[in-house]
Amino acid sequence: MPTGKRKGDVESTKFDLVLRPETITFENFRIGWFYTEARLVIKNPTKNRYTYKIKVTNNDMFDIRTPKGFIDPETSIEIELLHVPGILLPRNDVHHFSVYYIKCDTEAQNSHSIWTSKKSEGCKHVLIRFPNKIIRTQEMKKMEEDDMKQQKERNKLSNEKMGIRNQNMGEKK
Template identity: 40%
Template structure:
């Protein structure tokens, strides 16, 4: 009888010393799924240590990573291109992710040695964090636009512009008018 292998799900490290921006990737394009769609992940090393990094994804057929391995020096920032490939389905939001791993290395380690370091380390690392992926298909629509729409729909946040303040006041006035009309209607019904 063959034993089933349990898929080990790796958790994000409690301490992740590198910085990621953004902390979630959004692929946005009117041709999403029909053409390559690019995004960028900024990796920053705010420490005084040198690290080797490795970035993996949930599907090598669906995603490509420009510079999936490398060295990041102290106080250095790198922009890493990530691509959702053309001809691939648009998966459900936040089910796919990029996993960013790092391991401390000696100052003498060169970028050409990074792949060998990861071969030696196998599944050992000093830190790991997932960057979840979402998708927005539509002309002129970006993930930032969607975030702004959600905030505008009333999450209780105060408007930052004068126009936003006036719009919020107008909405509140209309609510007050509706309440007054309801009260008047109720009073009229009670009198009858």
């Protein structure tokens, strides 16, 4: 089981960018069944331009829509983060997103070449959490009731077909 820390993945004491929220919580009443979205805002309060890179402790469980890019001085960007369906929910604070940055010039166009030639200047972890208890909302209850009705109808049709088949088999004897 992952410990949430990667070897050599140490948070910086000085981090020039501002991350909001400080903890990502994936909340959806159908979490684990559908993609669940959360957003991370990266703000650059400085006069410098940076390139950022975001990594996660489990790439099978989470997806990052724009893992690399640039952030101009005194601006902010919003990054879409996704929890992938079909995987059991882990305990809280086991996984995290790591946000790295490197100062770059205003003319830089290719972040990949910067990341291959330089080491990151800062790193910050954003812990990942899930709801402790999935609250059954009225909408969820209605969806469950509709699912039950549909299942009963399918069973009824299936039983009727089986009855017809059984009758046909009885007639052939």
